[in-house]
């Protein structure tokens with residue numbers, strides 16, 4: 001067979017050639033703007049040309065601090081297609097972590113949304129490698145800023161060459177993108193994506209047994225483009241000529257519901273906290289969601305109560321998947337097998353709440369204390385994966401030796417696998433509660449609590465215990481209508497029949513809010529500290 005390289009220019013060129021009329025619908029500070037792929041492709045060439053003129057060379061890193069919108073999409077292609085490396089920066093990291101990753105990646109140019117300029121102004125004195133700042137704005141003039149030298153995105157494009165040609169000798173193994181994990185522990189760790197990895201991962205997203213993204217879809221990535229490349233959806237969508245809806249800055253559940261209704265979105269993707277918010281909006285409002293064929297959910301476990309509320313109450317198909325920054329991200333996805341469609345809804349729900357089966361192209365194993373675990377849905381072990389879109393190391397980081405061993409990535413996630421091959425994430429190794437030599441899954445308890453009608457959110461953490469080493473404590477946020485009305489006892493009575501006695505939390509604490517990470521996941525480290533303080537106060 002021919003050895004043609006799997007590089008990214010072919011993706012945007014396909015949209016340019018075959019889908020020039022298809023649209024990118026972008027919400028910006030000026031409201032909804034519509035662009036055809038013809039326009040996007042032309043602007044992408046111009047951006048690539050502008051970057052070259054600013055001195056960006058092959059292998060140079062170009063950082064972006066931006067929401068999900070058309071300009072960010074242009075950067076997604078202009079940077080790697082010209083041979084540079086797209087470094088998406090998580091805008092919700094602390095200023096210290098933002099300057100750390102910009103210096104660590106050695107970004108040469110930064111593309112910044114105008115409303116995010118203050119974030120960079122705060123740390124500019126610490127930035128060692130940045131030579132130019134480009135501000136993405138809808139206004140004619142640049143905002144007041146101390147950044148220098150600074151350029152106006154649209155003005156750069158005005159002067160750029162629309163006939164810019166992408167180099168045709170890019171190496172498929174060359175870096176195309178990079179992304180830092182959101183630092184749930186320690187400093188963020190960098191992951192570099194190759195052209196080949198991005199192309200093959202995009203292809204996997206198009207398989208009908210995975211997300212099945214296709215030209216017919218109207219896809220709305222809600223998961224930020226600064227988090228694992230919005231799960232790779234923008235890359236796949238452009239390649240396939242899929243209509244894209246980009247929700248832009250500071251969106252609310254109401255806005256998302258309106259966008260889905262107005263633009264007839266067919267597939268959307270985000271973390272559970274986003275979908276909890278949308279559910280609340282759907283319960284209160286009156287929206288037509290009939291266009292949706294899939295709400296793709298990952299990043300944290302989707303509680304059963306949430307899945308059934310989408311499917312049973314609102315008639316919206318739900319798709320649960322698992323992955324991580326290190327895996328591009330898709331690893332397993334919960335699509336039922338044909339013969340499983342005959343099961344009762346309760347049985348199907350059990351499967352949908354698992355994270356699913358391995359996507360084609362990857363290999364996995366589940367390693368317990370005595371080698372690979374039995375496929376019985378019970379024995380727990382750490383998930384290890386390998387394949388063409390799995391990172392092989394962290395970027396210049398000593399953590400590499402811990403996670404990458406013998407050609408496998410050890411995910412740090414404890415899972416079970418059942419006889420059908422469905423993987424269930426039990427916990428992260430560090431969040432698992434080790435009580436008297438046995439393991440308790442915080443995720444299982446959380447999901448059970450979140451299925452209770454009064455509970456808006458619940459997170460379970462370990463607290464140190466003299467006798468048992470660790471014991472679980474549950475933190476619960478009640479829905480507004482139940483505040484002050486639902487008592488601990490009611491939740492205990494609800495949990496009791498579902499779990500062994502020693503699994504039941506030692507305490508249930510009502511909170512106003514669960515602390516979250518920069519991407520909306522429960523921030524267990526901080527929650528553990530909060531809980532510790534509350535418990536100490538109670539003892540005093």
Ligand code: ADP
Pocket residue numbers: 181182183184228297298299300301302320321322323324325326355411412413425427428521
């Ligand atoms: P970070 O590691 O910084 O939190 P990632 O987005 O890379 O950022 O997080 C990946 C982790 O999220 C996985 O290792 C796993 O623990 C968790 N995760 C992802 N998807 C799911 C899911 N569907 N169910 C449960 N946990 C999930």
